[in-house]
Amino acid sequence: MVATNDVNNRVKRHRAALRAAGLRPIQIWVPDTRQPGFAEEARRQCAVVAAADAEDQDVHAFMDAALLDLDEDESDA
Template sequence: MWVNIRSYPERMRAMGLRQIQVWIPDTRSEAFCTEAHRQSLAVAHSARSRDDQTFIDAAPDPQDQ
């Protein structure tokens, strides 16, 4: 089934939507992994780590719904 590619943005605009482009961190990069690990250690070793973990544990798990 052939779909007119140009008509898709037109249909979206007709529904009141607009297209945007979003740049996000590349979670596959070594630099991202290194920084995420550094931040996780900082949180784990903070004076409020117990409070932080209690907050996280209290959040609902979307997979349970």
């Protein structure tokens, strides 16, 4: 029982220090990568995104123009 109290106190101090540093705890839910079918679904979604990206030439032109703009800004400095 004493060991449990020590751990609880240590956790409380750690959390208090994090809060004092301006952080706050949150809880998030993420996909369970261990589930059957996860890898196949991830591959399917990646393929969909890659196909959409390959078809969107406007986005490629925009990114190329932005990159050129960055290169020009660096050469001016």
